[in-house]
Amino acid sequence: MAFLKKDLPKRSENLSDWYNKVVLLAELADYGPAKGTMIYRPYGFAIWELIQKEMDALIKEKGVSNAYFPLFIPESLLKKEEAHVEGFSPELAVVTIGGGEELTEKLIVRPTSETIMYDAYARWIHSWRDLPLMINQWNNVVRWEKRTYMFLRTTEFLWQEGHTVHATHEEAWNMVTWAMDMYTKVYTELFALPGCVGKKSESEKFAGADVTLTYETLMPEGKALQSCTSHDLGQNFSKPFEITFQNQEGKNDYGWQTSWGLSTRSIGGMIMVHGDDGGLRLPPRLAPIQVIVLPIKAESTLIAKAEKIKDELTKHGVRVQIDASENETIGFRINTWELKGVPLRLEIGAKELAEEKVTAVRRDTGEKIAVPLDEMTTTIPKLLDAIQANFLAEAKQFLKDNTHTASSSDELKQIMMTSRGFISALWCEQEMCEKKIKEETKASTRCMPLDAPDEDGTCVGCGNPAKHRWMFGQAY
Ligand SMILES: [Zn+2]
Numbered sequence: 001m002a003f004l005k006k007d008l009p010k011r012s013e014n015l016s017d018w019y020n021k022v023v024l025l026a027e028l029a030d031y032g033p034a035k036g037t038m039i040y041r042p043y044g045f046a047i048w049e050l051i052q053k054e055m056d057a058l059i060k061e062k063g064v065s066n067a068y069f070p071l072f073i074p075e076s077l078l079k080k081e082e083a084h085v086e087g088f089s090p091e092l093a094v095v096t097i098g099g100g101e102e103l104t105e106k107l108i109v110r111p112t113s114e115t116i117m118y119d120a121y122a123r124w125i126h127s128w129r130d131l132p133l134m135i136n137q138w139n140n141v142v143r144w145e146k147r148t149y150m151f152l153r154t155t156e157f158l159w160q161e162g163h164t165v166h167a168t169h170e171e172a173w174n175m176v177t178w179a180m181d182m183y184t185k186v187y188t189e190l191f192a193l194p195g196c197v198g199k200k201s202e203s204e205k206f207a208g209a210d211v212t213l214t215y216e217t218l219m220p221e222g223k224a225l226q227s228c229t230s231h232d233l234g235q236n237f238s239k240p241f242e243i244t245f246q247n248q249e250g251k252n253d254y255g256w257q258t259s260w261g262l263s264t265r266s267i268g269g270m271i272m273v274h275g276d277d278g279g280l281r282l283p284p285r286l287a288p289i290q291v292i293v294l295p296i297k298a299e300s301t302l303i304a305k306a307e308k309i310k311d312e313l314t315k316h317g318v319r320v321q322i323d324a325s326e327n328e329t330i331g332f333r334i335n336t337w338e339l340k341g342v343p344l345r346l347e348i349g350a351k352e353l354a355e356e357k358v359t360a361v362r363r364d365t366g367e368k369i370a371v372p373l374d375e376m377t378t379t380i381p382k383l384l385d386a387i388q389a390n391f392l393a394e395a396k397q398f399l400k401d402n403t404h405t406a407s408s409s410d411e412l413k414q415i416m417m418t419s420r421g422f423i424s425a426l427w428c429e430q431e432m433c434e435k436k437i438k439e440e441t442k443a444s445t446r447c448m449p450l451d452a453p454d455e456d457g458t459c460v461g462c463g464n465p466a467k468h469r470w471m472f473g474q475a476y
Pocket of ligand 1 (some may be wrong): 425429461462464
């Protein structure tokens with residue numbers, strides 16, 4: 001863990017250099033040997049495990065069960081839904097040789113699991129009694145990428161994908177919005193990342209969906225990150241895959257489907273938004289280590305006290321570690337744990353020992369607080385809650401400060417050349433116009449906020465009539 005502060009570029013000066021370096025130095029991840037791949041190191045994987053644990057409970061509470069489907073999809077299955085295969089073709093990894101022999105049918109390494117799951121769903125669903133069918137899987141998917149941006153863009157990534165079948169469109173739509181509400185809760189309460197929830201445009205929606213809902217977050221340099229999605233698949237897959245059921249009137253009907261996913265990309269967004277020049281800043285709820293205890297010197301009495309503090313806080317549900325490494329100075333250790341983004345540091349020296357207290361230092365504000373040892377088990381969890389709340393408040397303020405409105409094409413261009421951010425503007429919802437705006441300003445439609453009222457205005461791009469205000473931004 002040898003690390004010098006000068007090795008880390010300043011986030012305020014060069015965000016992408018800072019990002020690449022902080023991911024490596026904090027030991028979250030490393031590059032894989034095959035282009036486009038990454039290794040999730042234990043510290044980074046522990047963050048994903050915390051996300052999984054919280055989300056898995058919410059998913060199960062809804063009545064969705066976990067299962068696992070194969071990694072390989074026969075090409076013929078993928079080709080069943082036209083828009084789907086067309087959308088994914090450019091980024092597929094295809095297996096043509098297996099066991100030393102040319103395969104009679106190519107196998108696709110799953111880019112997402114709709115087709116392989118729905119092939120089985122068709123066999124499992126017969127009557128309205130079999131519905132709703134609600135399955136989630138935690139797995140990896142592969143979408144070919146030429147340039148790696150760790151967590152944010154890699155050929156292979158981890159995610160969860162939920163896939164449900166319902167008897168009516170209304171029920172399916174309720175599922176689509178439930179998933180987005182669940183993601184909003186997770187993003188707000190765990191990641192401390194506020195965002196914009198809305199509907200994707202026709203050209204930006206998922207290949208094979210009728211409607212795609214998205215959660216868009218804003219990164220420090222004013223670019224938008226699509227942070228998770230929930231799709232209303234209508235009967236687009238149930239028809240080619242023949243997912244039919246006998247309804248209560250005894251008639252055959254096609255199922256109504258949804259799919260929804262959140263990936264390890266979310267960790268990348270969190271790193272970008274909350275980090276600072278000193279390194280990572282992890283929100284306590286997603287910090288693998290919430291409290292690091294640092295004995296100022298490697299003396300046995302201090303270490304014994306640190307052990308006691310650790311035991312007691314652990315009993316109260318706090319994730320604690322001690323760093324008493326003898327061969328590193330206290331300054332070096334402080335820098336290291338700051339870099340790794342641990343929300344709270346407890347220092348204990350001779351003075352603290354004599355006064356029966358610890359010095360708590362907040363990673364988010366740098367504030368130092370003397371905490372009496374006999375109050376520690378109530379004060380420390382409260383401090384962690386305060387830090388979590390502060391991250392959300394900061395990110396909300398940033399989002400607010402960087403959300404603009406544009407009423408003309410020039411205004412849109414002007415904002416995109418300076419601060420960027422989210423730009424709310426009236427749009428005609430025509431694809432050609434969307435394309436033109438993107439070419440001229442780099443801004444694409446991010447979403448139409450779900451609560452956008454009907455309006456009577458003119459399009460920011462072409463001047464034709466426009467009914468709704470859409471959110472524009474430069475995509476990652
Ligand atoms: Zn237009």
